[in-house]
Amino acid sequence: MAGKLWGVFASGFRELVKPQWVRIVDELKLSGGLPVPELQRRLGGSYMGIKDQCEALRKRGYVETWRVPRQKIGRPEIMYRLTEKADGLFPEAGAISLQLLDAARQVFGDTAPERLLLQHFQQLRDRWQPRLAKARSMVEKATLLSSLREKEGCFGRCKYDPEQGFRIEEFHHPLHEVFKSYPNAIQFELRVMEELLGSKVVRREIAGGRGGPSRVDYEVATLGVRET
DSSP, X not given: OTTGGGGGSOGGGGGGSOHHHHHHHHHHHHHXXXXXXXXXXXXXXXXXXXXXXXXXXXXXXXXXXXXXXXXXXXXXXXXXXXXXXXXXXXXXXXXXXXXXXXXXXXXXXXXXXXXXXXXXXXXXXXXXXXXXXXXXXHHHHHHHHHHHHHHTXXXXXXXXXXXTEEEEXXXXXXXXXXXXXXXXXXXXXXXHHHHHHTSOEEEEEEOOBXXXXXXXXXXXXXXXXXXX
């Protein structure tokens, strides 16, 4: 997972960002919150080194702490999680894109916004198709697709388990606000993903809670997904 946020920052600032901060933000984004011992297990390094980095991020307003009662005897466990300020680390196309789409509707008619969104995803498909054509397996192809989506501002990971098969878990999408106003665009994107993979893809929205943050799962049918 290291370095996933590098694409979020403008290239001129990349050298100014501490890699360990990026890795911590990655893990907290994916998990919804973790204690220092678990961050240490995932990232390596010393306990105090991880704690110091978390505290540095807390002082800058990007993370906060809360206490979770232990199941067994002992003091509550201190957890770190991202704050609203950290949302700015992840690209959003919402406000400007919505204004442009609304302007297109006023000038070219009610169907113009969705035509533009469809064209956007088709252009991504045409750009990515040659890359995915070189993949030697479906897993490699789906993993590459996830990587290409990250370069467009998405944030996620590929995961496999025997119960649910192979899936792309996505925790951030730059068009999230656009999808709220133009929900048909979700199907445009899903159709393009299926064309690129040559497989049915099942999209599931997973609500956040104690088990972690909200996310969207894209389950690849030919790699073991159980359809319902």
